[in-house]
Amino acid sequence: MPNSLEVKNLSVERSNRGIIKDLSLSLAEGHLVHLKGANGSGKTTFLRALAGLIDPSHGEIFWNEKNINESTFSQSNLNYVSHSLGLAEELTTLENLSFLRAISRKALNKTVEASLETMNLKSFQDYQVAILSAGQKQRASLAQLLMFNCPLWLLDEPFNSLDAESCGVIESLIDDHMSNGGIAIVASHQKFQSSTVQQVVELK
Amino acid sequence: MITDTHNWSTLFILVRRDVLKTWRESADLLYPIMFFVLVTILFPFALSPETLVLKSFAGGLLWIAALLAMSVSLENLFKTDYSSGALEAIVLSGVPLLLVGLAKAIANWVLSGLPIIILAIPLALSLGIDTFSLSILLLSLTLGSATISLIGTSIGALSVGLRSAGMLNIVLALPFFIPILIFGAVATSNSQTGLIPEAELYFLAGLLVLAVTLTPWATASAIRTRLG
Amino acid sequence: MFKFFYHYSSLRNFYFFSEKLIPFLIAVFLALIIYSLYGALISAPADYQQGDSFRIIYVHVPSAWMSLLVYMAMGLSAVSVLVWRVKLAEITLSAIAPIGAIFTLAALVTGSIWGKPMWGTWWEWDARLTSELVLLFLYLGVIALLRAIDDRRTGARSASILCLIGIVNIPIVHYSVEWWNTLHQGPTVSKFDSPSIHVDMLIPLLTMTVAFMLYFIIISLYRIRSAILVYDRETQWVKDLITSSKREQI
Numbered sequence A: 001m002p003n004s005l006e007v008k009n010l011s012v013e014r015s016n017r018g019i020i021k022d023l024s025l026s027l028a029e030g031h032l033v034h035l036k037g038a039n040g041s042g043k044t045t046f047l048r049a050l051a052g053l054i055d056p057s058h059g060e061i062f063w064n065e066k067n068i069n070e071s072t073f074s075q076s077n078l079n080y081v082s083h084s085l086g087l088a089e090e091l092t093t094l095e096n097l098s099f100l101r102a103i104s105r106k107a108l109n110k111t112v113e114a115s116l117e118t119m120n121l122k123s124f125q126d127y128q129v130a131i132l133s134a135g136q137k138q139r140a141s142l143a144q145l146l147m148f149n150c151p152l153w154l155l156d157e158p159f160n161s162l163d164a165e166s167c168g169v170i171e172s173l174i175d176d177h178m179s180n181g182g183i184a185i186v187a188s189h190q191k192f193q194s195s196t197v198q199q200v201v202e203l204k
Numbered sequence B: 001m002i003t004d005t006h007n008w009s010t011l012f013i014l015v016r017r018d019v020l021k022t023w024r025e026s027a028d029l030l031y032p033i034m035f036f037v038l039v040t041i042l043f044p045f046a047l048s049p050e051t052l053v054l055k056s057f058a059g060g061l062l063w064i065a066a067l068l069a070m071s072v073s074l075e076n077l078f079k080t081d082y083s084s085g086a087l088e089a090i091v092l093s094g095v096p097l098l099l100v101g102l103a104k105a106i107a108n109w110v111l112s113g114l115p116i117i118i119l120a121i122p123l124a125l126s127l128g129i130d131t132f133s134l135s136i137l138l139l140s141l142t143l144g145s146a147t148i149s150l151i152g153t154s155i156g157a158l159s160v161g162l163r164s165a166g167m168l169n170i171v172l173a174l175p176f177f178i179p180i181l182i183f184g185a186v187a188t189s190n191s192q193t194g195l196i197p198e199a200e201l202y203f204l205a206g207l208l209v210l211a212v213t214l215t216p217w218a219t220a221s222a223i224r225t226r227l228g
Numbered sequence C: 001m002f003k004f005f006y007h008y009s010s011l012r013n014f015y016f017f018s019e020k021l022i023p024f025l026i027a028v029f030l031a032l033i034i035y036s037l038y039g040a041l042i043s044a045p046a047d048y049q050q051g052d053s054f055r056i057i058y059v060h061v062p063s064a065w066m067s068l069l070v071y072m073a074m075g076l077s078a079v080s081v082l083v084w085r086v087k088l089a090e091i092t093l094s095a096i097a098p099i100g101a102i103f104t105l106a107a108l109v110t111g112s113i114w115g116k117p118m119w120g121t122w123w124e125w126d127a128r129l130t131s132e133l134v135l136l137f138l139y140l141g142v143i144a145l146l147r148a149i150d151d152r153r154t155g156a157r158s159a160s161i162l163c164l165i166g167i168v169n170i171p172i173v174h175y176s177v178e179w180w181n182t183l184h185q186g187p188t189v190s191k192f193d194s195p196s197i198h199v200d201m202l203i204p205l206l207t208m209t210v211a212f213m214l215y216f217i218i219i220s221l222y223r224i225r226s227a228i229l230v231y232d233r234e235t236q237w238v239k240d241l242i243t244s245s246k247r248e249q250i
Helices: A042-052 A093-103 A111-119 A135-142 A164-180 B005-024 B026-046 B051-072 B079-084 B086-092 B096-124 B131-157 B165-191 B199-226 C002-008 C011-043 C052-084 C089-118 C127-148 C152-185 C199-231 C235-250
Strands: A004-014 A016-028 A032-039 A058-063 A076-080 A152-156 A183-187 A198-203
Touching: A004 A042, A004 B199, A016 A058, A016 A183, A016 A198, A016 B005, A032 A042, A042 A076, A042 A152, A042 A183, A076 B086, A093 A111, A093 A135, A093 B005, A093 B086, A093 C011, A135 A164, A135 C002, A152 A164, A152 B051, A164 A183, B005 B026, B005 B096, B026 B051, B026 B096, B051 B096, B051 B131, B079 B086, B086 B199, B096 B131, B096 C002, B131 B165, B131 B199, B131 C152, B165 B199, B165 C127, B165 C152, B199 C152, C002 C011, C011 C052, C011 C089, C011 C199, C052 C127, C052 C152, C052 C199, C089 C127, C089 C152, C127 C152
Parallel strands: A032 A183, A032 A198, A076 A152, A152 A183
Antiparallel strands: A004 A016, A004 A058
């Protein structure tokens, strides 16, 4: 059965304020959504709701026609690169990524070394994350896109701190993912090139 | 599920990561230890330098110091993982959160419980405890500190990222530690009369079993709730 | 049966249902409290040993019982929050926690006041009072956690987890404190036990307890109703309520 992501009348409240109101979206394989909006408009909240981290106050989210907030749903289908990157500062790049790969229940793809190679971080693999530059940290976090084989990608500001060359690497990664039948939602306040037709969703 | 080797190795990986993180940040290693020693030495200053006096209170006093030192170490359990987004990444990786909860507790015990038990030896001797009572003290501390780590991890998960999380942890956790304190301190003081405090030790063991069974669920639930 | 709960767990339905219930509850409460006070202060005979000072048990004992009952009610709400995600349960948990804490405080203060004429000291470290003190801190912990977390739902869910750990802890604390106490005193009858209670003394105690329960329900309903209005302030039914009450004022 082909993959599909369906959002029906989603409303999310945080700290007693409505942040997302009645949002609906339907995505099939090869669909890319560029999520736009000013700071605080709810891009991160929306992505977190899609990742199943936040419970919606109203509405439902369906992955392959299964409600993701039901307790029977298991979380192994998505690659989520968060705004805060998810790397422990005291550990090295290699240690961080090997850890994530070792505990993960997701389908595995490239090895840690190969992923770091693609991200041009091979020479930094034994450095503590704390001493990496912002762009290097960003690339280290994005390396998980290569390590795991997941149909759904949720990327929160993936191009932050990246130079033009690295942006190009990520853009081609996204293109490859889309042409392999993946689904992606990319929150970014900057435009990015993609050979896939993008659906733009703007949050107010 | 428990006998699944994948889960045992995952547990080991999780514990190893936490221990490694704190090891690299060596100041964090020393704080519980220093706190334990400092609180203990406050008592002779406050009470009396006479060994006769100190001996009679030694068990309770060391237990209080251990309790406080472990409570202080609770704040850092989840703090950095929460702020760096690593906790989210762990949750999203699909690893059973029960294992994460258990691993954090084990790591906390290795990093603060175990050093405290070791340091209790010279400190207890300096307070005039005899060797038999010392062995009972260490046994009670081992059982009790493991329970404290388990309960403390649940509390730490509930309060992660909040303002004054350190103080909140202590205020929330101490009422839960009171029974452990009672049995541990009484075990030690009773042993000073020469008896083996069987009942007290059995209760400590019972509390530990209860904690191991229930607290990982509470921690997992707390992690999922606070991330949402 | 489930349909009943499901229907009244909606905030709107509960609000209007409780509105009808409250006057009836207040009437019964007033009748009971007057009867109980008469029984406690007048018709119950003065105690053989303690004279009239024993009468404070008519506040102390019901307060202590309520302090435990409210925690159990919090526990039930906590389960409803965590398992079935009932919004009304989230509101109830936050609303009754301070009330339970006040009952606990009342039990401690009246216990202390009773102590002075009885033992000559304002405090004794006996098993019941000390357990009650620990219970106070369990309540304060839940309240502190509720206040520390911004988001209402997350706060209620976190407090629910804490409350349930607390429920497991209560019998453990009770038993360990009792054991600790008997170690240093020998097996004595707890100072708050009457060996056999005369029926004239007992009846006001029971009616007083029911009166306290009604008081708790009435106050909780007021708090829950206010919280419902705040929670649902964006909904149409609350907006209608506000405009219609504003119109009445003019």
